[in-house]
Amino acid sequence: MKRDFSTHDRMSVATDVVVLTTDNKPLTNNRKVAEKGLQVLLVKRDEEPYKGGWALPAGFVNYDEPLLECAKRKLREKVGLDDIYLEQLYSYGDDVNRDIRGRVISIGYIALAPKEKILLNSERASKEAEWFWIESSASQWESDKLSFLSVKDPSVRITSLAFDHRMIIADALNRIKNKIMYTDAGFHLVNELFTVKELQTVYELLLGREVQAFRRVLNDKIIETDHWTDGKAHRPARLFKKRECQ
């Protein structure tokens, strides 16, 4: 039986993780109010193929390693991230030549967290990992319309990523966009306590449009707390939390 089994083709299996967060964009002279944007985490490749290019945090699955554990391990090893929400996105293997080294099936994952939570671990992050603003020249998330602007060095704007990683990022954005209205996905991008405005911003960034009457639309999903923002910069705002299922 073992012998029969070994006649099957074997291939390399990898995990690619799209880590998404939101952050305040730098204030310009024209804007008085901080504007939020979406960011994705990229790493600079230190080996061929695409050596020196930017890619998603990724790596090969060990023979005895659960898929999800591999995704977590790569986030730990490559970017110092731990304890972050992860979900499987899609498996990439219809293009048999997506990796010139040989047949590689990649299991895509989405990781979501508020920026504050990710910053806690930043000292452990690899020097080669960087946040990039996600910019789109279209109202939809389309792979060939995406570009990425380095947060650390705004002179760096890239449109071409290693492998099919730009397509994977577009798929991740579309997945979250398509499910954000009827699942709890959006809550992973805000802290446990949040203002309605903060949550609305997350939804609007991912949907790429305004959401009218947001408070009413989300009413079933959020619950008031007795906490308020400190009101140093603005009028104090009530903090909410996610309503847990009964």
Place this chain on the structure above:
Amino acid sequence: MKRDFSTHDRMSVATDVVVLTTDNKPLTNNRKVAEKGLQVLLVKRDEEPYKGGWALPAGFVNYDEPLLECAKRKLREKVGLDDIYLEQLYSYGDDVNRDIRGRVISIGYIALAPKEKILLNSERASKEAEWFWIESSASQWESDKLSFLSVKDPSVRITSLAFDHRMIIADALNRIKNKIMYTDAGFHLVNELFTVKELQTVYELLLGREVQAFRRVLNDKIIETDHWTDGKAHRPARLFKKRECQ
């Protein structure tokens, strides 16, 4: 570079396909009106492990074969099905021991078609492929609450399938259930022209509940035609078709 790459662990990759359809349940003395139920296609395994047991149509991906092509090939080879709607479900590889022969990552797919369309190809189907009624002892689709009743031989009811295939079927049912209200998934289970009642039955079977004011809920997605059912058994009913995006 080739040498470095070959140091990575390689593993077997398979595709498992959950083929779902609906059909009229056999009339009993108590029922005068045909009632619809959900069916799934299973094949009897002719080799170890689980030899003689029932499993999803499945097979190993060739080194130079796109994932989707493998799923299609296995449906062709094992059950004579061709030209059927397929979508990727999820990739199974968190349980590293899900196949006792070695490490196997399985890419799950969902196939949906109206029974009439599938019957066209039935003469080519393998003798070992059979339709099973999906029955659940709970209102939700839960893996351990599912059982399967042979359409060909109602004395055969099984609860245990090969590998993790019962879990994959539950995942497929939940995936369709969760997306049916906001995607076109349900339309794959009816013919091009359908009555509102037929479409409603598909939705209600998958949701496991009645949908109130179905015609109004689906109004944006369907469009009247000038065709009617022949009205031999019942009053003629207007036929509708899916409204295509503008």
